[in-house]
Amino acid sequence: MLRLNNIKIREDLSDYEVLKLSIKKYKIDESDITKWFISKKSIDARKKDDVHYNYSIDLNVKNEKKYPRIDKVKEVTFPNIKSIKKTLSKPVVIVGAGPAGLFCALTLVESGISPIIIEQGETVENRKDTVDKFLKEGKLRPSSNVQFGEGGAGTFSDGKLTTGINSPFCKKVLQDFVKFGAPKEILYISKPHIGTDNLINIIKNIREYLISKGCIFYFNSKAIDFRIADNKIQSVIIENTSSKTFEIETSNLILAIGHSSRDTFEKLYNSGFQMEKKNFSIGVRIEHLQKWINNSQYGNITKLKLPPAEYKLAYHSPTLNRSCYTFCMCPGGVVIASSSNSKEIVTNGMSNYLRNGTNSNSALLVNVVPEDFNNPSPLAGIYFQKDLEEKAFILGGSNYFAPIQRVEDFLNNKKSTFIGKVQPTYKPGTTLSNLNSILPTFVSKTLAEGIKYFGTKIQGFDNPDSILTGLETRSSSPVRILRNNTLQSNIHGVYPCGEGARLCRTVLCQQQ
Template structure:
């Protein structure tokens, strides 16, 4: 008997899972003992349709147009080979690549410039309380990568059977089981930290190695093949390395640009974080269902085409219900923001990035744009978060933060700033047009507090790789991987790309 999926089963907010499973069996005229379980649950908040929508996995060989096959994915089988594979970066891409390789008998050596979670958390808290930035241990760099201080959203737009395996591994390493079924799984920064540590310990238990405070500083490439990686200035001979450096390592990007590695510019987005009342959002989203314990903190997705000529959109990104806005800088005298939350998502503010896409004509132009906006922000507020009220931003007025009812969550504090001036005029104008509509559609009359800028949304470049071998098209043995190489956007897709690269290394090496 095979497992199949039955989608689009609607149930009221208060209906039990058992009742839903019974409904699924009945819909297919199967006996009440047929094995089944909830595969996915999402919430439809449209007024006339307010309900949970379920997909149920059910054991049956029935041929029925409402059924589709259960997606399966088998981990690669151990090969018995013990080859050493250096992996640069211990974010989601590097973590999952290392775990698969270790499980298959390889010896991954993870090279991570930042520090382990415990020390990293101290470094970040010091910085957020007004202390010095540690340029090697911060929100971008260190164990777990950029996502460690995050909302821990595990949603993705990619449709890949490896996604479920990533969720299962998250659960295996300590995440709550519910992430297997929720359409918008999230675990918060608190749970993510222990998952990351447990995964690292398993990699080491299986024979891998993780070297913190070790930075890839250069590469030796001869005749189109990788020969050495240079770590903290010391050469290590290798004909193989996975480059999973994330999108925050500007110095590493600049080092790669000096090498014969073929890359192309990639569009990315810049903007700011908006914060507003979570309670007001819950009321507006849930209407008469407000306060129902089966509903968590409400979220939203906003998108609006502001430039009819190019079709460019202003959109919300990485919405963090009940979260906080964080200082995500990794360079001295530069400032960039992001958002994170705890598993409970019980903070008083909701926040989200509001972004406009940009299309630099070269990689240099993209890096320079990010750097200029981050420098403008630092200079405008001297290390505090440049902030405005939503209304002042729309009217191009000097903001009066003292009268803003939204309490800032950004550490070490905010400073009133005309945030539009941080961006090129064309970007500021698009952000204003978009935010006017966001205010109307999402916030209504609710006040908001804006902290700028958000610049590290995705990589400004792509390192081209061969579609068959997944190696760099110009350097044999070099495997660009994850978000920093331009092949993922977010925790889940980066983890999936890490798995894909590990599978390919196993294939190429056998």
């Protein structure tokens, strides 16, 4: 396979038009091509007077020797997933139908095993109705919400598919998403995203496929206890929403419980699972007008129809020895109420595929270390989060409205009294507040330094009318369930994975 690299395109063209220009540049006969596809597309906006696309195209030709000077690439092949020959006497059980649980089920099915999947929340279709109701009426359902339910925590998200890891399975995950309905462009654009509107259908399609392969789902069903004997898992006890309990025997239990199921973490800890506290981050969501970000990133000369612009920023405070960074930026998105416990406020961000909202938003976070919790328990980080989320609930008016503040007022440590150019998008509602009054001082001070610094990088970032919404506390897990090099916890037969293990990888049937 040949790769045509570094193709700079300065107008909006169809893929085929890009191909035509590329083969002209590389002097390739179109009649020699048997297969082609775009393998990379990114935007280069470093020079505002020369904003352009950068493409790579991969193609198969009848006679590669005819083009000796063109780069050759190997087609990506994935490591084989071992098929499991041994018949298991008890079913494999997965707790949690988030990305880790669902991709674990897909991998097990590929290797010949159909697991049982237990999920405390609803199916994604019913969950959507429940979330819509919460956003409208402020009535939270603790078992099914933006964090919990089929699809897991990122279902109501921007569906960003970027990762810092370099694994051949990253490509496979993208291909699986396309197989279940994601837009094909996620295979080649530099920062792929799916959008909440697409994700909901994709997750439904994954479930239907898994059921067709013999998997069994129990929704509205929570794993409430774990029977252990001789340090091995024996069974999992489940309670459904009608308070009926039942037990499923298993020797292979996959814990894909995410990071927000606090009572399950407590149960596991009290049942003898080894855990440790870990670093995480807390802060706020910041909202700007998307047009400010577009203008800062792309300038106003280009005529290209570019997607809403993004940014990723980091700052280290030498005096406070803390870092402030932006995370999970949602261009054209909204700030979403992500509480999973009663009387707590948690923010996050989401966008639909088109990212066509007026505002952009991003988490603005400061790192937190276990020494900040002043408590030896492995669950101390959870208590620290919870305390802040409860304070945000009270500051917002104790009705699931989020506390908000204009950036200028935050920097001057005074309660906001009006909303300026940026209208907050958080639902069910917002309350003008002073977020400094509930944030730890080191967080407030680092955020203030970070905002001013980021204003020097992105024009408008520190605009007085930019809106801060509090609090963002769940960007990653404050606790890790330990596992050994066979991916098992100290309790034999239990495999923590995804956010709950703070190692976002699924278990790939290593045991057999």
